[in-house]
Amino acid sequence: MANAVLGYAVERVGDLLIDEAVFLYSVKDQVEWVKEELQAMECFLKDADAKSKGDERVQNWVRQVREIAYRAEDLVESFILDADRRRRRRKCFIRTIVPCCIPPPYDFIILHQFGEEIEALRAKIREINERRSTYGIKDLGEEPGRQIGETVRERRRVVLHASDSDLVGMDAEKNKILGHLLDGSRKKRSVISIVGMGGLGKTTLAKRVFNEARADFGHSVWIDVSQQYSTEDLLGDILRQVTKLGEEELEKMKRPRRQKMLYQTLQAEKYLIAMDDVWDKEVWRILSPHLPDVQNGSRVLITTRSVDVARAAGTSTPHYELRFLTEEESWELLSKKAFPNQGDIEAVCTEPLRNVGKQIARKCGGLPLALVVLGGLLSTKGPSIRAWRRLAETLVWENIEEGRMCLDILALSFDDLPRHLKCCFLYFSSLPEDFKIGIDRLIGLWIAEGFVKKRSGETLEEIAEGYLQDLVQRCMVIVVRDVYVDPWVIRMPEFVLRCRIHDLLHDFTIAEAKELGFLVCDGIRDDGGASQLDSSARRLSLHGDKAWCWDSESTPRLRTLLSFGTYRNFDINRTFPITDLKLLRVVDLEWASIDELPKQVGDLIHLRYLGLKNTKITSLPSSVGQLRRLQCLDVEGTGIKTMPKGVWKIETLRKVLVPFTVEPEMVDGGLRSLQVLKLVRAGRWIDSCLGSLTSLRELQITGIEGCHHSALLSWLPKLPRLKKLLLQGASIPDCLWRPSGFSSLQVLSLIGTVTRPPQHSSSGGDQWLPSLTELILSYTSLCQDSIAALEKLPELTYLFLGHGSYVGKQMLCSGGGFPQLESLIIDSLHKLERWVIEAGAMPRLRSLKIYDCTKLEMLPEGLRRMAALKDLTLLNMSPDICSRAEKEGEDWPKIQHIPSITISAINPYLL
Secondary structure, eight states: OHHHHHHHHHHHHHHHHHHTHHHHGGGHHHHHHHHHHHHHHHHHHHHHHHHHTTOHHHHHHHHHHHHHHHHHHHHHHHHHHHHHHHHHHHTOOOOOSSTTTSOOOOOHHHHHHHHHHHHHHHHHHHHHHHHHHHTTOOOOTTOSSOOOOHHHHHHHHHHHHHTTTOOOSOHHHHHHHHHHHTOTTOOSOEEEEEEOSTTSSHHHHHHHHHHHHGGGSSEEEEEEEESSOOHHHHHHHHHHHHSOOOHHHHHHOOHHHHHHHHHHHHHTSOEEEEEEEEOOTHHHHHHGGGSOOOSSOOEEEEEESOHHHHHHHOSSSOOEEOOOOOHHHHHHHHHHHHSTTOSOHHHHSOHHHHHHHHHHHHTTTTOHHHHHHHHHHHHTTOSOHHHHHHHHHHOOGGGSHHHHHHHHHHHHHHHTSOHHHHHHHHGGGGSOTTOOEEHHHHHHHHHHHTOSOOOTTSOHHHHHHHHHHHHHHTTSSEEEEEEEEOTTSTTOEEEEEEEEOOHHHHHHHHHHHHHHTSOEEOOBOTTSOBOOOOTTOOEEEEESGGGGGOOGGGOTTOOEEEEESOOSBOOHHHHSOTTTOTTOOEEEOTTOBOOOOOGGGGGOTTOOEEEOTTOSOOOOOGGGGGOTTOOEEEOTTSOOOOOOGGGGGOTTOOEEEOOTTOOOOOOTTOOTTOOEEEEEEOSTHHHHTGGGOTTOSEEEEEEEOGGGHHHHHHHGGGOTTOOEEEEEEEEEOSGGGSSSSOTTOOEEEEEEEESSOOOTTOTTTTTSSTTOOEEEEESOOBOHHHHHHHTTOTTOOEEEEOTTSBOOSEEEEOTTOSTTOOEEEEEOOTTOOEEEEOTTSSTTOOEEEEESOTTOOSOOGGGGGOTTOOEEEEEEEOHHHHHHHSTTSTTHHHHTTOSEEEEEEOOGGGO
């Protein structure tokens, strides 16, 4: 991992050479030299990482290399800071047309000091290079393959083998997979993949179904693939099990001969081949041509941590993604391992011991691997409540041998990540345990940190979304779709995508980040006092009420300051100490109880991200406009009513989130990099500037009136990248229903009367909003013709009809309408009396929620035919319709097939 951290620092120095060419002109050669030396060092870090386990000397060498890289970054950025400060004092004009031709007149004192520092850095680099050869560290270059100890793999096999007999919580998955393997009607060879993060029990489940199904096949083969493999070995492993060839004969066979013999042998009989622990899509590409399909019901079973691997192996059969165990299942598995060979666990496990055991089980987060490991540890302690309680109270995974083993097994996934993803994943160490961070926020932080590298034809946000998707596909990150309700519009929902990682992976990231000097979490002692933080700390994440104790003077090299759950009334001079932290790049203080920013905030010339969401701040100092490198400014949920004019001239801004009272004061032609503009108030800027914001992906405008319609009609359809749009006001223009424009729009929220609602007679109803997946409407006063038009939207999956969105007494959803709709919420349609759903309407609907529709007389008959519907909620409805929906009620036959039904009548005390 050290090579990823060093690589990041090297890239930072390279980026500074490009982005800060004006400031670095006179020292360009020295900086280039440092960059090249650091790049040369990268080649040796793979070998150093492999040898550092247990060798304190090599660990020290790795730390020294990292510190040199950080020192180089500090040196360059400090030089830029000093040069910029002097430029401001003298008010010198810096030419930007040919920046490298005419250097600015910096003081010789600065240049002399920089030269001395560079020379000291050179001496240190030479010293470190000499020490490298002493420790036998070799240049591994960019060779493929991972330096993972065989002991970790052996431990993994031992743990998994030990749990084979304890398959808990997977009966449904086991039966489904067995059913597919043994389905005689499916003659075509098919692939079944079991997917999940490390430790979820993929191998355990696969072993069970393999052993139960193998008797039905002429050939049954189990091979362990893992991260390091060779094609010859894989072919040999399979041949060894399906032929009677001896080891000597196999050794003499070259790859073509092995391939031909394997194909011929498997062609003769029905086979079952299980490939365990597949990491690389290439494995299937290599083996697939030699696994014949003669329509005899042969099967291939794969376990993998990657959804991409499962998809590459075959899409004809859905892959099985394993879930985490419930609390009850967790205790069942833990107790089986804690009391092995014990027929009646209840007889030896008292209730107090069981309560402590369940507490330990919860700390495993439903991960079978962790439960098996801790269960094995408890089995050595016997039924001692004192010993169990001590473990529950002091459990820190990395501090016990068994816990370290568990983390090492999970670390295999981390080690397999490409370098650019390692820093992104380690960023989760900054979050509190179980914290779900908004995807947009996380991506903005990644970009500001410099983790996301430019690619031709893609925005940084699109590239970062790809990074996150890769982590999700590898089952290392979990995405959660939450419903957020805007506080300024009653029950106006918006889907917000958040993500998190499993608790054990979180523990791993914290341990790894600490070892690498990547980030410091909290930094506060348990007694509430201030910790002595490492002066080299570059990222600091403050958690909880104790965060106010942090002393900024102990972290002069800080680049990133984050806070989570810091709700105290802070002394702003302590919590945002500008004078001590001039090199800050990222500041995110969401929910911190601060009410003022220092005027000197403009001195943070390297600042890329300023997050003040839901703080008590009511104004921003004018110096914020001097942050010429600022990419994200988030002041949503604050008391700010106006913004400094200089903010709207920062050309690097990519994301601006403000309270809905703020009206932008933009300059035509500026903010061309802006991707997100949220909750701004409508005004003259729409006429003069909206058309120039051609990079916008998300736009939210409030306070729209008739005078704004003409400009919105002109400019909105001409924003080619727009994916999310919210319009709120007394009236909404009708440009959205026109065939031209909005081809990329995916999420649309309208709050207010639409001047010309969509009509069923609209020409080419399938041509407008072709990509729309989510539609949220309130106060739009639509009629039946509009519903007939909306139900033709080809990709719509979520529809919210809020207060005043529909004004008819009857509503009809016709057959074939809403073909992709999965979730429908009908809220406060006070005039709706009758709803008809024709056969074939909403065939994919899974969730239906009806709130506060007090005049609705009965549930639609069409619900009876909706086989996909899994969840029905009736909330604040009339007593009559609630009684009809209860068992034995008149509407019960229409909904009795729905697994989850929630019914709540109107509370008479609220009338």
